[in-house]
Amino acid sequence: MTFDDIADQIYEAAFVPELWPAVLGALGGLTGSASGALMVFDEIKPVRFQATEVSHDEIERFCTSDLWRRSERIQHFQANPFTGFVSAEDYFPPGLLARDEPHINLQALGLGQQVGTIIPMPSGELVVVVLERWARDGRYDPTAIPALDRLYPHLARAGLLAARLGLERARATVAALDAIGLPAAVIRASGRVLAVNGLLQAMPTVFLSVAHGGMAITDAAANSLFRHAVAAARDEHDPVVRSIPIAAKGGQPALIVHLLPLRRAARDIFTDGDVLVAVTAVNASAIVPEPSILTGLFDLTPAEAKLAAALASGQALREAGAAMSLRFSTTRTYLDRIFRKTGTHHQSQLVALLKGAGPLRR
Secondary structure: OOHHHHHHHHHHHHHOHHHHHHHHHHHHHHHOOOEEEEEEEOOOOOOEEEEOHHHHHHHHHHHHOOHHHHOOHHHHHHHOOOOOOEEHHHHOOHHHHHOOHHHHHHHHOOEEEEEEEEEEOOOOOEEEEEEEEEHHHOOOOOOHHHHHHHHHHHHHHHHHHHHHHOOOOOOOHHHHHHHHOOOEEEEOOOOOEEEEOHHHHOOOOOEEEEHHHEEEEOOHHHHHHHHHHHHHHHOOOOOOOOEEEEOOEOOEOOEEEEEEEOOOHHHHHOOOOOEEEEEEEOOOOOOOOOOOHHHOOOOOOHHHHHHHHHHHOOOOHHHHHHHOOOOHHHHHHHHHHHHHHHOOOOHHHHHHHHHOOOOOOO
């Protein structure tokens, strides 16, 4: 199965959650994993999850009891945020895992090394994806985490919709757009709008109607990225950017416009639409306490996100690159990619965009 095939499965599962175990199985096939789970943490709603057969019962016990409340993992993440996938053994302190009851229980099933990611949603939830190998199979191959990082942006965007829908199946276009609870629209690859919910209609200073039934973003830099992303959908190419930042302006907070391709069963739900457009503001919550536009810019790689955060905290480019053990030429290359993905052209412009969303954590 190719990366594109898995990405299509991921976007389909965002709206048809019973497909998540198959997605986790595909990630397992890619990385040599025996089990996997996706969990959505919300400060108000119960923890929701999907898991493969091997670990399902243990994940269910963790999510439906008070075990998750006693877990030290989220607190450690809040103090030590990261982007992308990591090995649990390398990321968490040894003492933490030694007393972590779910970790102990998974080991009792014969599972060994775990890799995973914790994705802060700009709407305040946390989406967690974890995979485990059989202990008898030893450690993950060094290529596993880079392979998963290629799929991270897709998992993050699909996770956003899964979190908003509460891991429940979307039913029909209008009901699904309302259930998402975010300003949203469904468009064809041509750019023609098929459906819009009331929340997006109430944003005339952000979105405009244009010729031939299309839509545009009033911010010129964001609209350029938006047009390129829609054109890529029309030409069936992967765009460079599918999560587009809009700088804070006047009383409007910083926003992120996400474009999710509608695949397979999701196209049936959304009356043959090709792209779902969803808008998030960057909100704090008890589990994502410091809002940052970086939490919603899912197209930044882990290294790019780290560099952007360092620049926004006041470090000079050369200093930030040296702290990441990068040559200056590599640091410049990363910065150029960040500019392209955020629609900015100067370092001062980038810093202003990122700081407009609130304090940044590295």
